[in-house]
Amino acid sequence: MLKSNVQMKVALALVAAVMFMSSSAEAAKKKNDPTIFIAPFSTQSTAEYHWISDAMANALGVRLFQTSKVNYIFRRQIMSSIRNDKIDRTELHDPKEAAELGKTLGADFAVVGTFNAAWPEIQIVIRVIDVSNNNVVHTFSVAGYLDDLVKLEGEIAVHLAEFKPLSKMPTKEGRFGTSKLYAWRHETLAQQILMAQSLAPTRASILPQEAIKKAMESAKAALAIDPKYDAAHASVALCHVLLQDLTNAGLAYEEASSSAKTDPEVALIGYFIKWQQRQDALALQELDNIIKNHQGFLRAYIYKGELLQAMNKHEDAVAHFQSFLERAPKQVRAMSGIGLSFSKLKRYNEAISITKQAVDMRPNSPTLLVSLADRYIDAQRYTEAETHLKNTMKSFPEYAPAYVRLSSVYLQVNRLLDAKHFAEEAIRLAGDLPQHNDRGAARINLAQYYLINGEITAAADALQLAHKDGATSIEQLQADSRCADGLKDSRMASSISLFK
Numbered sequence: 001m002l003k004s005n006v007q008m009k010v011a012l013a014l015v016a017a018v019m020f021m022s023s024s025a026e027a028a029k030k031k032n033d034p035t036i037f038i039a040p041f042s043t044q045s046t047a048e049y050h051w052i053s054d055a056m057a058n059a060l061g062v063r064l065f066q067t068s069k070v071n072y073i074f075r076r077q078i079m080s081s082i083r084n085d086k087i088d089r090t091e092l093h094d095p096k097e098a099a100e101l102g103k104t105l106g107a108d109f110a111v112v113g114t115f116n117a118a119w120p121e122i123q124i125v126i127r128v129i130d131v132s133n134n135n136v137v138h139t140f141s142v143a144g145y146l147d148d149l150v151k152l153e154g155e156i157a158v159h160l161a162e163f164k165p166l167s168k169m170p171t172k173e174g175r176f177g178t179s180k181l182y183a184w185r186h187e188t189l190a191q192q193i194l195m196a197q198s199l200a201p202t203r204a205s206i207l208p209q210e211a212i213k214k215a216m217e218s219a220k221a222a223l224a225i226d227p228k229y230d231a232a233h234a235s236v237a238l239c240h241v242l243l244q245d246l247t248n249a250g251l252a253y254e255e256a257s258s259s260a261k262t263d264p265e266v267a268l269i270g271y272f273i274k275w276q277q278r279q280d281a282l283a284l285q286e287l288d289n290i291i292k293n294h295q296g297f298l299r300a301y302i303y304k305g306e307l308l309q310a311m312n313k314h315e316d317a318v319a320h321f322q323s324f325l326e327r328a329p330k331q332v333r334a335m336s337g338i339g340l341s342f343s344k345l346k347r348y349n350e351a352i353s354i355t356k357q358a359v360d361m362r363p364n365s366p367t368l369l370v371s372l373a374d375r376y377i378d379a380q381r382y383t384e385a386e387t388h389l390k391n392t393m394k395s396f397p398e399y400a401p402a403y404v405r406l407s408s409v410y411l412q413v414n415r416l417l418d419a420k421h422f423a424e425e426a427i428r429l430a431g432d433l434p435q436h437n438d439r440g441a442a443r444i445n446l447a448q449y450y451l452i453n454g455e456i457t458a459a460a461d462a463l464q465l466a467h468k469d470g471a472t473s474i475e476q477l478q479a480d481s482r483c484a485d486g487l488k489d490s491r492m493a494s495s496i497s498l499f500k
Helices: 002-030 051-065 075-084 095-105 146-160 181-194 209-225 230-242 246-259 264-276 280-293 298-310 314-327 332-344 348-361 366-378 382-395 400-412 416-430 438-452 456-468 481-488 490-497
Strands: 035-038 109-118 121-130 135-145
Touching: 035 051, 035 075, 035 095, 051 075, 051 109, 051 146, 051 181, 051 264, 075 095, 075 298, 095 109, 095 121, 109 146, 121 146, 135 146, 146 181, 181 209, 181 230, 209 230, 230 246, 230 264, 246 264, 264 280, 264 298, 280 298, 298 314, 298 332, 314 332, 332 348, 332 366, 348 366, 366 382, 366 400, 382 400, 400 416, 400 438, 416 438, 438 456, 438 481, 456 490, 481 490
Parallel strands: 035 109
Antiparallel strands: 109 121, 121 135
């Protein structure tokens, strides 16, 4: 009976997932809430003013978070798409480029800005782009003194509120958390580092300790100027989390928690701390509270679905993502999430089908293309996975995750030298700061290769480096019978202990 009930739940979830494509257009018509993102500003000014690009986008993003009747694309999601899809952020002033990013993000409108700064003055031009047709639907400019940037940010908000979908945007000066210019600057420098760290449900940090400590110094410098700057307290808390100092992370977050209802970064760091503390139920509750208070904050819905997946509640994850897609039918990451959960439930054909639908909506997204490869691999359809990955690599020759997955395919079909080659290529392409732990995953593949070949010392070294690069599991090694003898070797003990 229990098995029958489980099958029934999965079947119902599958029906919902397959049906949503036909119903999403109608759902979109019923929803009046547009999806909007604010891109980092573009400039040709000298490097000393580049921090303004992120500062303005972050501050206006906080206001957007506080605006009712809109769906808000979170800053981390924007930066992740810029990195993963190899988008040149300096070109986002171009309506066509901004619209392309908007399509990737599932947005309806993009807010883009350009500025020219030369002491003591700054001129800023703002445009709102309709993603569907690249048209500029609202534009204005502001100008003033660099010392008055906080005031100018408020003026920008006033003019943005003249655009009807943003008519409820709050316009009070300093609404983003401080009125102190140099506190704002220091906190922006901290966030420029910390934005590379995903807050998705993972217990690994991909940032080097030196970078985390530099971000901590910047955030503390902001607090020295404005001790009540909650965003800076939240940045300090996140730094402590990434340094595995959870006690001080909790204490730092207490200083910022009052802003959880007004600042998206503060809100999500609260959930992330709970997740890192392995308080899964409380982390889920934090996300539920965010969604309750800010129904347009799309990233919180994604993280909730991914948290359910991390808790192995895949039926719940499917139901959650499906419900979310009724609100925001262009959010293909939710479709990809449904595919992952179906795959975990061993519904491989359905997993591939829903992921293909996501790829059809965003055919130029390397992230989705690799997700489809993952579904082929899960289904042990290795020939299709190989062909798909090679095509992906032709279009995106420097996208490291594709090389990692092709290495995994070759490990499965016993083409070991090819597996080693593509793992090494992935490490080379991933660079010094791995995204999605690509280097760590590639090093796990190398460790698997070395274990299969009986090269124990090399396997142990690869595992040490994999852990350093953010890998959190050696399940694939433990599941491979070819690695069994090597894993029992005493020379592997210290490396294996890192993953317990």
